[in-house]
Amino acid sequence: MVEITHRFVESTSGLRMHVAEAGEGPLVLLLHGFPECWYSWRHQLTALAEAGYHAVAPDQRGYARTGGPSEIDQYSILHLIGDAVGLVDALGEGPAVVAGHDWGAPVAWGTAQLRPDLVRAVIGLSVPHRPRSSRPPIAGFRQKAGDGFYKLYFQQPDVPERELDRDRADTFRRTLYAVSGDAPPNPMIVPEGGGFLDFCPSPDVLPDWLTEDDIAAYVTEYQDSGFTGPLNWYRNLDRNWELTAAWHRAPITPPALFVVGDRDPVVAGRRSAVDSMGDFVVNLRETVWLPGCGHWTQQERPKEVNEAMIGFLRGLS
Template sequence: MATSAILAGPTHRTVETNGIRMHVAEQGEGPLVLLCHGFPESWYSWRHQLAALAAAGFHAVAPDMRGYGRTDRPEAIDQYTLLHLVGDMVGLLDALGAETAVIAGHDWGAPVAWHAALLRPDRFRGVIGLSVPYLPRGQVHPTRTVPEADDALFYQRYFQAPGVAEANLERDVHLTLKLSLFNASGDAPIPDASPAAEGHVLMIPRDRGFVPAGIGAETIPLPPWLTEADVDVYAGEFARTGFRGGLNWYRNIDRNWDLLAPFEDARVTVPALFIAGDRDVVLAFRGIGAVLSNLSAAVPRLRETVILAGCGHWTQQERPEEVSAAMIGFLRQL
């Protein structure tokens, strides 16, 4: 790949996959690496890795995932299961003319990546999970096990009722994005770490919602890894699309549990890498400590777990150089 092409940044196109039109940003030539973003993000969350992977000799492709950005947003809630999302990635390989790829995912993109590797190891020869480890299927519907109190409920439960979270998040899209990006970052104040708070992070007050009224975006500081222009990119997309597509992923958590019954106790058998920040709120979720302790049993070819000191949830944006270096090192081993 010519240096001038790498420096020019990613190119964009729309492809057909699994019955939807999917927008992708891509950069570089060589072995294919798919980059799956999470909530509330877009392909743009991988902007640093697109350039780094291209420079290292890889073809990096970051789609707007189903329901996001310039990709189609099916109306029906049940069109956002993990089987649909993995199917989108298999179809994307076909659209790109690739037999296999390494797949990486951050936040909600991580379960997509892990399950792509679980269900189709013939197509995904390696997997990189950021922030969210591989979560084996539990014993009961996931929404039955999340924290809830008289005055607050876990954010995943708050997201379940169609229209409720949309109204709150869309009241001021720029504020929602800036608040989310700062509050879950390693630059935000350290949350309560007392035993009483264990497993009770991201609790949403029933009377205020995810984004409280009465605060302005100008009161939220920008961490050093984020610019107002970056926030504007995200806000511009969600102002146009709304949040329903991304929220519908959460509304299929229990449906995913039902659909994945045949794969209970199945292991991810391809080579894997896990990366997270030690200040990532996900690592404070109930039960995640045990998941991490047993990750190599569920993912027997786990090559490495990289924990970045002082890093929050937005792993590949907060620590772009370290994340890119870890990814490239893993990819070169393959």
């Protein structure tokens, strides 16, 4: 059986990053989302290694064993893309295939957009590429979803981390279940006077793809870092919009694959955002829809995700 090993790598971005890795061969960089860490790619690390690739899953800036700076403005999209580029450079194995899920998807899409010379191909999971909007995103979220939208709740200082850090096992249990394909549809709206976890029900029984050992693993990985770093990604949404003006509606040119669950609330009611991706991801080879799958694609449906990723990778040559 392939072994997953761990080490720290000094990214040329200046961040000391913890990585989990397996296998030898062409580099596939796996970028996790919120609230996750390298562990969300546990099934892909071994599958990609067995297929002949060097799979590397870092804890991204602010997360788990990597940690990060305290200043909010150090979590902009340019810092996050810089970490990915710096890790590829430090590993000395570029150009790389860059895959990202949830928040990792915009980082992967952005890396392919800004540094196509270092990106052999890009794989997005759950979050489609969206071209830069004509106005800052916070105002748009407020108009479309109201002040209760969870991304607006996360803008508050200290309040979200106090809630999420209170009982981390409960946080992961609720969050991972709430937007999965096993849970009822979720509007992701914080009730007035409530918190993020108030719209995340606690399951009576965990779904088959999630175990108590998995939850314990996330709790262990977060024991030294907590949630402030991850939440700071959300606190840069308008700053990211300002910083990326030079790439407004710029195309993404490397070969691309997109994988998404048809019960993912990110795309619920927004199928057009997926169908129109080819307008800007100009070499989109395939979009794979996973019936009955929610937001945690590579954890909920590891077999199908592995097959889609490896098939796409083999087709690159």
